[in-house]
Amino acid sequence: MAGGEQKTSWPEVVGLPTKEAKEIILKDMPRADIVVLPVGSYVTHDLNLNRVRIFVDTVAQTPTVG
Structure with missing residues (x-):
């Protein structure tokens, strides 16, 4: 991001596994x-x-009992 702007959203991670999105x-x-x-x-x-x-x-x- 130019000028030191911080990114505030990540539409590119929609549909990815949580771990990958976090990375x-x-x-x-x-x-x-x-x-x-x-x-x-x-x-x-x-x-x-x-x-x-x-x-x-x-x-x-699959959720299971136990």
Whole structure:
């Protein structure tokens, strides 16, 4: 980013695995506090310039009892 501007969104990570998305975000913003949440989660509306929220909605494995 020119002029020292900080990136504020990452549309290119939509559809990627969470781990890969985190790696891409951390390349652009190494001090990011990345929080992974289920889609639809309630979140605070406070401004935290180091926080990046990733919302996920995919079940990766079959849920089992035990």
